[in-house]
Amino acid sequence: MRGSSVCRMLYNKNWPKQVFIRKYKESCMENSVIKNILRHGTETQKMRKGFARREFFSAMTLRLRRLACVFWGRQLFAVTLGGFLLAVLSPVWGGNVEEFSVNGLKVILKANPANEIIAVNLYIRGGVLNVTPETAGIEALLLDSATKGTVKYPKEKLNAELSRLGTQIGGAVEHDYSLINMRCVKAHFDLSWDVFADVILNPRFDPQEVERVREQLLAALRQRNDHPDSHLELLGEARFYHGHPYAVAPEGTAESVSKITIAQMRQYLNDNLITSKLLLVVVGNVDKTDLQNKITAAFGQLPAGNYQPHYPAMVKHPAAGVHIEAQDLPTNYIAGYFTAPSRRDADYYAMRTAVAILQDRIFEEVRTKRNLSYAPEARLEDLFANHGKLYVTTVEPDSTIKIMLAEVKRLQNRLLDPDGLRDRIKLSLTSYHLENETNAAQAAFLARFELAGLGWRASEKFVKNRQKVTPEQVRHVAQKYMNNFQFVVIGDPAKIDQKLFISK
Structure with missing residues (x-):
């Protein structure tokens, strides 16, 4: 479980409930946009205070999810909160979308x-x-x-x-x-x-x-x-x-x-x-x-031109590889890159789910169970020629990478439990709704689909496309893409078994 640092700090101090809530609310008001707007001038104060209350509510919603991680457990609360957000907070990301040309x-x-x-x-x-x-x-x-x-x-x-x-x-x-x-x-x-x-x-x-x-x-x-x-x-x-x-x-x-x-x-x-x-x-x-x-x-006076968008081709590596750069460091820094579908590809939504599950499993096996690394990670980027990545810093690179690659293999060979998959998707969608509360985030979200050549209307299918992912699709994308890893290592070459790193 990775709740916010504020939640961990406050909770660990064992403050009385009233003090805890007061300090927690104070932390929410550290939203940079609110401070930037409210600190300038005296005009339109009533309007600004109303904005602050709405932004405060949005910030509180995000932090309440993290706070609940401490008390009720992340999985159960996130699944419940997803429905709550859809029912109660839909106006935050609601509104009519239209396009026009000038x-x-x-x-x-x-x-x-x-x-x-x-x-x-x-x-x-x-x-x-x-x-x-x-x-x-x-x-x-x-x-x-x-x-x-x-x-x-x-x-x-x-x-x-x-x-x-x-x-x-x-x-x-x-x-x-x-x-x-x-x-x-x-x-x-x-x-x-x-x-x-x-x-x-x-x-x-x-x-x-x-x-x-x-x-x-x-x-x-x-x-x-x-x-x-x-x-x-x-x-x-x-x-x-x-x-x-x-x-x-x-x-x-x-x-x-x-x-x-x-x-x-x-x-x-x-x-x-x-x-x-x-x-x-x-x-x-x-x-x-x-x-x-x-x-x-x-x-209105800018030239129109005749620009046609171009989308770089997907990268494909015929074999796994590893590059080691020797440095005298307290730990070893490791990243393993693999080809991944972009949002333009049919496999995109299944890959998002696969990487999210892989992240959970790697964190559990490497951090929680064995304490081999503080923040092991599986990540999917959002590029037209996309890639995913395994990342870890550790003093025991061979042991750690062996575990991470074993989790990749498990994802490739075993079908997920359908109920567990549904819960994980609900958790991801909870994060999606929270991350798109602000107008700036919504603007970026619409733009990603438009820039990718799909049109902004494709964003309206995002939730349904995530919900339709099946265990078979997750296994398929893991088998199709999570191979021929291109590893880079910065650290002690003597601790690296290159054969292990190129085994996938």
């Missing part, structure tokens, strides 16, 4: 009157397909620099305006897309949108600010190799995706980021700000007509 820009709007937060995500399709090894990292440098000042809003004015409005604007880069997002309250949507649009269309790219951002990115890139976990991930993905487009890291390298020029950044914007390549997702209490007018004014 100058070739596809817009997905989910009207959610349940709170006063508006989430806006603008996606640029392509991800690493938009760059070369020499320009990798340009999106990260560009998006971060764009938030440091625009033509209309120089840095000081931009920061002051965002602080006054309680608005957040940021960016992210991924293998398959990049995005710039905004979170604001409804009362300040007009002003916040004006800032958001100017960040996208008219970034100032002040040389001093760009260099400051570049140094921050370079520092972060160099630090990745200083920590075994981040270095393990870099090493593992580079080897697994060798020769594939994903071999180019979306955040770039120290060498590539150091050479990117402001002229290249402006050219990149000019080449990629075409409406056929963009996707805008908005979730919140927004009037459709007002939004259409805002989009037309901001993006």
Whole structure:
């Protein structure tokens, strides 16, 4: 059982019930979005307090699930809570979803009157397909620099305006897309949108600010190799995706980021700000007509282009492999990569279930029963050319990997109990509902299906598709995909039996 650290801390202190509840509620109010909005200005206080109560309820719901882990046990409570969430909290993720187009820009709007937060995500399709090894990292440098000042809003004015409005604007880069997002309250949507649009269309790219951002990115890139976990991930993905487009890291390298020029950044914007390549997702209490007018004014003059999405091919390794990097460390860091279906594939939902069950079993066998590792993990990523991964840190690598691979074999050879499978799916769906409470999470969820070429309406079938997974399907995907593991190890080579690692 892995309840929240707050729950464990409070429970272990054996405080009286009243003190426990008071401290627990205080921890819930540490929600960063609430603090960011409530700490600025005195206007619209009544509206903001109402928002805080709704967000507090959402935060309390999440933490109550974890709190119940302490008192009633995770499995029983999660199964019960799933039905409770569907019956009581459906307005949190309820609302009508519709799509429309403005100058070739596809817009997905989910009207959610349940709170006063508006989430806006603008996606640029392509991800690493938009760059070369020499320009990798340009999106990260560009998006971060764009938030440091625009033509209309120089840095000081931009920061002051965002602080006054309680608005957040940021960016992210991924293998398959990049995005710039905004979170604001409804009362300040007009002003916040004006800032958001100017960040996208008219970034100032002040040389001093760009260099400051570049140094921050370079520092972060160099630090990745200083920590075994981040270095393990870099090493593992580079080897697994060798020769594939994903071999180019979306955040770039120290060498590539150091050479990117402001002229290249402006050219990149000019080449990629075409409406056929963009996707805008908005979730919140927004009037459709007002939004259409805002989009037309901001993006109505952008070229449409004729972009057609491309989806990188699935990676297939003909045999298992292991790469060991010797380092004198207190423990050994291990990751084993395997090919996995993406959400575009029919096997996706069965694989999600298979990995969730494998995670439970590995944690039970490695952590709970034998204490060989603190946090062993089985994980499924969410890429167009997808992979799954086994991960563990341990001082006894051979013993630990032997147990983990035995659990993979058990999943491949034995059918699951149907009742146990249903309960595990209910637990996963409980997590799904809790994770999609916020408008920002709902926007990202809709976008994943749209960007994958399935259309946002496919998201409406997510729950049913999870519920339809059978024991036979779980065994099938385990047999089909969980083989030819590509292991990477950082640690003591003398403790690694390579034959064991390539036995699957």
